[in-house]
Amino acid sequence: MNGKTSLDEERLNLEIRKFLKKVGITSQREIERAVREAVAAGRLKGNETLPVRMDLSLPGAALSYSVSGEIELGE
Numbered sequence: 001m002n003g004k005t006s007l008d009e010e011r012l013n014l015e016i017r018k019f020l021k022k023v024g025i026t027s028q029r030e031i032e033r034a035v036r037e038a039v040a041a042g043r044l045k046g047n048e049t050l051p052v053r054m055d056l057s058l059p060g061a062a063l064s065y066s067v068s069g070e071i072e073l074g075e
Helices: 009-040
Strands: 049-058 063-072
Antiparallel strands (some): 049 063
């Protein structure tokens, strides 16, 4: 053996999917809550386009990644 460890690609894929599902569900709920509260408090009108960014880090694999975009609330 050369000292390298094998990677179970199927397991990795499954674990990533589970994590991303959790991130997607919880992130959507948090964004919805924050926007509703901001509209109720008068900080937003409800028709803005809001910049949004998601930061992902995986320290054990030296990963730091950001995804940016916009959320359009309406006209």
